[in-house]
Amino acid sequence: MQTMAEERKNNGETEPLLWACLKCGYRVEGEPPPEKCPECGADKSEFEEVPKPGY
Ligand SMILES: [Zn+2]
Numbered sequence: 001m002q003t004m005a006e007e008r009k010n011n012g013e014t015e016p017l018l019w020a021c022l023k024c025g026y027r028v029e030g031e032p033p034p035e036k037c038p039e040c041g042a043d044k045s046e047f048e049e050v051p052k053p054g055y
Helices: 004-011
Strands: 018-021 027-029 047-050
Touching: none
Parallel strands: none
Antiparallel strands: 018 027, 018 047
16 A cells, blocks of 8 residues: 555655754755755755645
8 A cells, every 4th residue: 555655756746845954943945955054054964854834
């Protein structure tokens, strides 16, 4: 049995990703995450993928 997530992956559908800076909470949509946080200058390793609200 397939989960919804797997089905979506198989369809090749891409959802917009949301990244959140762990340092200042800045959020940005898209992929990949920015090299640096425009707000606090944190490295992209400080960005964490977060579920898009509404899904
Ligand atoms: Zn930041």
